[in-house]
Amino acid sequence: MGECKIDHSHEDVKKKYESQMEFLPQDMSALFNNFFKEEHTQxxxxxxxxxxxxxDLVTEEEKSERNNRIYLVLNNV
Structure with missing residues (x-):
């Protein structure tokens, strides 16, 4: 993934999650629910x-890598 210079708001992240929710592993939903209850760094x-x-557009291999990173982030914030 390339570097992006745009700062995304809490609401931006929530909307992006909602648009991708159906493609994510089911067990992530509780982690995301907890994530959205708190404030986080930019x-x-x-x-x-x-x-x-x-x-939703990436390969299964890329999804696996992203899932691992998402779990790591959400379990440690």
Missing amino acids: DILNEVFHLLKKY
């Missing part, structure tokens, strides 16, 4: 946004 918001961006 770096975390941007990272999660970009992990979700075009998630």
